[in-house]
Amino acid sequence: MPPPANTARNVGINDVAARAGVSPGTVSNVLNRPERVAEATRLRVEEAIRELDYVRNSSGRSLRAGRSDSVGLLVLDVTNPFFTMVAQGVEDQAAEAGRTVMLLNSSEDPERQRRSLRLLAEQRAAGAVVMPVDDDVTDLLWLRERGIPWVVLDRGDVGADVGSSVYVDNHAGGLAAGRHLISLGHERITFLSGPLSLEQCRVRLAGLRAALDENGFDSENGVRVIETGSLTAASGDKAAEEVLAGGPRRRPQAVFCANDQLALGLLKGLGERGLGAPADLSVVGYDDIDVAALVHPGLTTVAQPKYEIGRAAMRLLAAELDDPGGHRYERLLFEPRLVVRGSTAAYREP
Structure with a gap:
């Protein structure tokens, strides 16, 4: 019974060498050091590679090189x-x-x-x-x-x-978001954060507080911080209840979210409670992911490149x-x- 024909998954360097009529070492040179091979020989080997649909095994080469x-x-x-x-x-x-x-x-x-x-x-x-x-x-x-x-x-x-x-x-981003909200007359601002172990969250909060400071507000007491376990839409949705705690007179005038995912989740949570932005409170995100421009109303956000x-x-x-x-x-x-x-x-x- 004849041996099975070579397929792309089991073609090796010896098969290529046999088809091209050269040594395995010559095939290796074509693959790794083509400048060392005469052009006519290189073209013959390359034609054999195409005909056999040979796929080189880079793992062995990587191990020999160490990387x-x-x-x-x-x-x-x-x-x-x-x-x-x-x-x-x-x-x-x-x-x-x-x-x-x-x-x-x-x-x-x-x-x-x-x-x-x-x-x-x-x-x-x-x-x-x-x-x-x-x-x-x-x-x-x-x-x-x-x-x-x-x-x-x-x-x-x-x-x-x-x-x-x-x-x-990130400090400049938080500062820009804070200045925008203050320019709209918002003084009672909540920062909806992911884990504060993340430098990004801490520095964006610092930028927000700097905006309040430069406008004469109490940045420590003027910003309520809500820390969630992750920077996800699910966390933002879940946080809506805590954002609104205390009733209409105590809820924030605006919420600055540490990223767009949190902001989009918060907008969902507000909608489920019959509220929305900006009619009931303003919402700002961070990142400017594509969907931020597609929701209605569009999400005000801090864009990153x-x-x-x-x-x-x-x-x-x-x-x-x-x-x-x-x-x-x-x-x-x-x-x-x-x-x-x-x-x-x-x-x-x-």
């Missing part, structure tokens, strides 16, 4: 459209450098972050772009000790002596991978901008 061509991208919440746009920026920049991206999700969980970084080490990742879940950089330092460089994204407090970082001025910061983070990582000895850590700061839509309006006494 793969892949980089890791660890995000806080893979379901959040903000991180989807960041990931697209990272991936597009990586593709231009001939690298692939492994997407990992920490779900804002320190232990899951630790496991993900260890997985990158086991997979011999070339490097990583990481959005940390808290201020502890121990896991990141552990990763660098194993020869895997990284760039921190969306965190501004990582020192330049530790690693490179790309972030958006999501795609651009993803590309920038990958550029910094690629620079370190290409020149590990001469590379210097960098910190890149982007500016947010306020996008005013229909969810905010001038305050009116109920």
